[in-house]
Amino acid sequence: MKRGKGMKFVGDSRIPAEGRMPNIPKDYSEYPGKTEAFWPNFLLKEWMVGAVFLIGYLCLTVAHPSPLERMADPTDSGYIPLPDWYFLFLYQLLKYEYAAGDYTVIGAVVIPGLAFGALLLAPWLDRGPERRPSKRPIATGLMMLAVIATIYLTWESVDEHDWEAAAQQGEIIEHEIDQDARGYEIYSEQSCIGCHGNQMEGGAGAPALFETGLTVDEIKEITVNGMGDMPAGMFDGSDEELEILAEYIANDGHEE
Template identity: 45%
Template sequence: MAHNQDGNQKQVHYVGDSRVRVNSKEMLPPDYSQFPGKTEQFFPDFLLKEWMVAAVFLVGFMTLVMAESPPLGDIADPTNTGFLPVPDWYFLFLYQLLKYKWAAGPFISIGIIVVPGLLFGGLMLAPFLDTSKERRPLKRPATTWIAILSLLGVIGLTWAAEAEHVIQVTSSAGTPAKDKKIVAEQDKGYELYKKNACIKCHGDKLQGVQGPPLLGVGDRLKGEDEKLTRKEIEHVIDNGRGAMPAGMFQGSEADKQVLLDWLMKQKQK
């Protein structure tokens, strides 16, 4: 009831707006019990399983980290001509892919854009292309086989890159030939050879490690028919060659002549 200025009473009528919706239905999660074994509630059921798997993986990973120290390579050496750089293991398959003719040279765009784009693009579009409600891999053969073939391709390329790298490192290091051996290993020239760090690049058996082998250097041919003379060996010691810098020998002139005498004895047998 309400009163006007004259003191008369008047009735006040309230009119409801039909445009205002009345939300009488409660927002409750669906009952998943009617779909046994096919679906589950994301939180907390599915998310709890994910957390448990992540925790087990983290514990295993940290155990390996603490039990096995990571392998470290040699100290960086700018004079190392035998070093073959390769990317980390998770990029080795792309590194190997670029070695093939159809994905390198004039077709380099196939190796660096087309193939990786198809792989990662397909991975991103998989949820939109495969709309099957089945979660079991056997019920989704197309997607399952594509994933398996992609995984096998990555593993195969990674394995090939690692195997080829090991072969290249082994061949670049070199091994002593059966018909050659070091002459006068007890000679003072061998002591000078070790003292001036020649052994680091050419090896303790002259087999060549980061530098070329010196076995048979005393009568090795230079070019087609000219022998590598004492003067030419001395020129290399003084001025360097290739990745070998000049001034590596840090002895007297007499010591250098002793080293030259010893190197000239290293002939083929």
């Protein structure tokens, strides 16, 4: 005797008539073009698209390595920083009056937060079954607005930036010094290398020591008595070593 769909009574116990059903995706043939099974249909498509973009991105990084500039100098107030291309639209946004100065929080946090928050909430805000853009005017309009705004702000940032000045300020200057000279030995022993670098290129707030335009006596004065952020008493060598070091620096890392 049967009662209920797919059930049989045997004594006082009820057991499924068909046993355990296999894990088969639901049949969506009644809704053509409307939806599909998340696993494996939809997820497999997402993985394939992601793999294509990942391979393309890896090829791009190999073909065009990241450009390098000279060592960062926090004391250089004239340096104009520029973010990577994918942040140029936010960089340009912060140039406008309503998103800069006293309103920096609006440009840096509020506007991007609303935009990315809406993107994250899009699946819950627009749950319509339609896939055609013309059938989803609100979602399509917001997405087009975001794309157009991003492209416009990125273009404006590229167009307004002084690329020639940026290339000059970040240019890496190759400078070779004589590391076998007695002056370089003193330079290393006196811990000058810790602040001014092993190529006298400067760094960590310390200036470069080549093409300074200083005389030997001026270099000796600064070495002993300090100047700016460099305190006095850093040099503890002999007068002869001081003379050799000063001449070495005055000659841009070479002996006479």
